[in-house]
Amino acid sequence: MVPVVTEIALENKDTFIVAKLNNDENRETVGKFGIRYQPIYIIFKDGEEVGRFGGETPKAAFVQNVLDAIK
Amino acid sequence: MKTLTCSLLILSLALLASTASYAQAETDIEILRAADVNADGVINVLDLVLIASHFGDPLVDAQTPNPDVNGDGSVNVLDLVLVANRLGETVRPPVAFVTVAPDIGSELDIDGTITLTFDNPPTDVTVSTGVAMTDGNSVTITGPFTPGDLELTVTWGDGTETFSYTVRPPAAFVSAAPENDVEITTEDSITLTFDNPPTDVTVSTGVAMTDGNSVKITGPFTPGALELTITWADGTETLSYTVIELDTEAPSITGGTVSDGDTDVDASTTIEIEFSEDVRGLVTLRTESDDNVGWITTFEGNRVMLTPVAGKELAPETPYVITGKVRDAANNGTEINITFTTASAYDGIPIEVTDANFDTVVLGSKVPIVVEFYTDW
Numbered sequence: 001m002v003p004v005v006t007e008i009a010l011e012n013k014d015t016f017i018v019a020k021l022n023n024d025e026n027r028e029t030v031g032k033f034g035i036r037y038q039p040i041y042i043i044f045k046d047g048e049e050v051g052r053f054g055g056e057t058p059k060a061a062f063v064q065n066v067l068d069a070i071k
Numbered sequence: 072m073k074t075l076t077c078s079l080l081i082l083s084l085a086l087l088a089s090t091a092s093y094a095q096a097e098t099d100i101e102i103l104r105a106a107d108v109n110a111d112g113v114i115n116v117l118d119l120v121l122i123a124s125h126f127g128d129p130l131v132d133a134q135t136p137n138p139d140v141n142g143d144g145s146v147n148v149l150d151l152v153l154v155a156n157r158l159g160e161t162v163r164p165p166v167a168f169v170t171v172a173p174d175i176g177s178e179l180d181i182d183g184t185i186t187l188t189f190d191n192p193p194t195d196v197t198v199s200t201g202v203a204m205t206d207g208n209s210v211t212i213t214g215p216f217t218p219g220d221l222e223l224t225v226t227w228g229d230g231t232e233t234f235s236y237t238v239r240p241p242a243a244f245v246s247a248a249p250e251n252d253v254e255i256t257t258e259d260s261i262t263l264t265f266d267n268p269p270t271d272v273t274v275s276t277g278v279a280m281t282d283g284n285s286v287k288i289t290g291p292f293t294p295g296a297l298e299l300t301i302t303w304a305d306g307t308e309t310l311s312y313t314v315i316e317l318d319t320e321a322p323s324i325t326g327g328t329v330s331d332g333d334t335d336v337d338a339s340t341t342i343e344i345e346f347s348e349d350v351r352g353l354v355t356l357r358t359e360s361d362d363n364v365g366w367i368t369t370f371e372g373n374r375v376m377l378t379p380v381a382g383k384e385l386a387p388e389t390p391y392v393i394t395g396k397v398r399d400a401a402n403n404g405t406e407i408n409i410t411f412t413t414a415s416a417y418d419g420i421p422i423e424v425t426d427a428n429f430d431t432v433v434l435g436s437k438v439p440i441v442v443e444f445y446t447d448w
Contacts, residue, residue, distance in 0.1 A: 005443060006421060013419035016439040019432065021424050023446045028426040035444045042442050047434040070439040 004059050016043075016066055043069040103162040106154045108136045112164055114157040122150045165229040166193045169208075178270075179236045180304060185212040185223065193227035214238075241305040242269035242284075251310045256317040256401070260289045261299065261310070269303035290314075318401035322346040322373075324409075329393070331409045334437075338385035338413040342366075342377040346397065346405075349373050354395035354407055364391065387416035388437050412437065 009018035023030045023038060033042060033049075040054035043066055051069030053062075104110075108118040125138040125146045140150040170188045173179065185201075187210040196203050200223055201212045212223065218240035224233045242265040249255055261277075263286040272279045276299055277288045288299070297312040327344040329336050336342075342356070349372050356364045356377050365383040369376045377393065385391060393409040415438055424432050424442065433440055 009421045010419035013417060016441055017415070017417050017436060018421040019424045019440055019442045020421050021429070021442055021444050023444050026424075026426040026429070029429050030444065033444070038444055038446050040444045042444065043439065044433050044436065044442065045439045046437075050439075066439070066441050 004062070008059060008062055012063060012066070016070060041065075045070050100163065102153075103157060103160060104165070105137070105140045105142070106157045106160075107162040108138055108140065108154070110136060110164075112162055114154060114160045114162065116158070118154050119151055119158075122146060122154060164191055166191045166227060168225075168230060168232050171232075171234055173236075175234050175236070177236060179214075179216060179221065179238045180270075181215045181218060181238055181241060183214055183216065183238070185234065185236070186210070187212070187225060187232075189227070193229070195226075195228040197226045199224040239270065240267045242267040242303060244301075244306065244308045245284075247308075247310055249312070252312070254313045254315055255292065255297075256315055257291045257294060258317045259292070260287055261312075262287050263301060263308075265303075269305065271302075271304040273302045275300040318399065318403060320399075321403040321405045322348050322350045322397055322399045323405060324407075325373075327374075329409060329411050331411070333411040335414040336411045338387065339379065341379065342393065344375045344377075344393065344407070344409070346373045346375070348399050350375065350397035350399060350405075352395060352397035352404075354393060354397065357392050357394055359390050359392065361392075368395075370397075385413045387413050389413050 005018060005020075012018075021029060023035060037054060040052060041057075041062070042049055043051040051065065053065045057065070103114065106114045106118060108121045111117070121136060122138040122140065128138075128146060130137075130139055130144065130146070138146045138150060140153045143149065167190045168187060169190050172186045172188075173183075179185070189208050189210070192207055193205060193210060196205050196210050198212050200216060200221065201214050203225070204211045204213070210225065210227075212225070216236075216238040218238045221236040221238050222233060223236065224231060245264045245266055247264075248262045249259070255261070265284050265286070268284055269281060269286060272281050272286050274288050276292060276297065277290050279301070280287045280289070286301070286303075288301070292312075292314040294314050294316055297314050298309060299312065300307060300309045323346065324330075325345050325347050327342070328340075329342050329344070344354075351370050354368050354375050354377070356366045356368075358364060364385065365380055367378045367380060369378065375397065379385075390410060390412045393407060393411075395407050396404050397407060398404045415436075417438070421443070422432065433442055
């Protein structure tokens with residue numbers, strides 16, 4: 001999955017940023033957002049969560065999920 | 072009895088005088104005037120009658136007519152004899168001053184003319200300054216007079232008069248501003264300077280206002296070539312200008328590398344703003360809190376350049392303001408206020424976030440951001 005996310009990040013760098021957070025090393029943030037399974041992707045816009053999705057997500061669906069959330 | 076005696080006396084004196092001379096010498100003009108008791112210009116029997124009628128009368132000082140011809144204090148036969156000796160002679164009347172032009176106290180040019188008018192042609196006219204020419208009842212006095220206060224004394228056969236004037240120094244052209252052969256606008260004014268206050272100033276174009284040694288000429292002037300001729304009492308001067316339309320239009324932004332409201336502005340290179348015409352002024356790059364970033368501002372023709380300075384780089388995804396004011400050659404001003412946001416430093420490689428920077432990097436991002444919460448297996 002990592003290579004796919006990397007591709008998505010590069011191909012959409014002008015639209016959104018992709019960031020990664022290690023759950024084991026950042027328990028405070030994990031707890032704050034109630035992360036119970038992984039991987040999970042949370043979309044933020046202007047400091048607010050505007051969407052989240054998880055599991056094995058095809059590249060096209062990944063991008064569409066993000067675009068739908070930030071439009 | 073007195074009347075009869077006088078009549079006989081007058082008759083005899085008149086007969087006696089039938090052989091009297093008619094010649095009039097200038098030297099005895101005062102005697103002749105005294106003998107012309109009724110001041111009609113002729114010495115005749117009427118003067119004798121006037122004397123006779125006042126025989127023995129008390130005299131009053133400056134009595135007119137005065138029958139005491141010889142001025143001995145009594146009216147008697149001696150006065151009759153004096154008149155009788157002059158019977159038939161005419162007497163030139165005294166010449167009195169009537170008017171002067173220009174008015175006393177007025178200003179004269181150094182080559183000015185003063186004209187006096189008398190009630191009769193004056194004789195033996197002399198003047199303290201200038202040259203006097205007599206023509207009938209008039210005397211014309213010409214200079215040159217010395218600049219400053221003039222006390223002019225005119226003396227003639229029957230009197231003297233003194234007139235006061237101020238003689239104006241001649242005015243010579245010194246300079247013009249703007250100077251000759253330059254461009255001016257339709258609404259400009261031209262100021263001329265003289266070494267002395269000029270008089271009678273006229274201009275071929277515009278309106279002239281004189282103030283001391285200066286003359287201000289205002290338009291509006293017609294666009295194109297202007298030949299401006301200034302004439303004053305002492306000379307004339309012609310100046311040439313090219314008149315252009317007055318520029319009332321302020322410079323406007325026509326392009327550049329950044330516009331108000333732009334985002335994703337590359338913060339690493341020179342920012343350029345282009346105007347509709349050449350400008351000058353003061354423009355700075357500032358933070359939102361109005362701190363001067365310290366970039367170098369340069370003006371080149373119609374462009375303003377803001378050049379980065381080492382150590383004063385712009386932060387990514389941060390708003391900045393280009394602010395200031397520029398003016399064109401006609402001093403028309405335009406306020407500049409361009410707000411832009413620098414581009415993200417993000418290059419497409421997923422960035423690692425932590426508890427420590429999550430709020431800043433994720434919640435503070437102005438660009439949508441997707442965070443993958445993952446676990447290393």
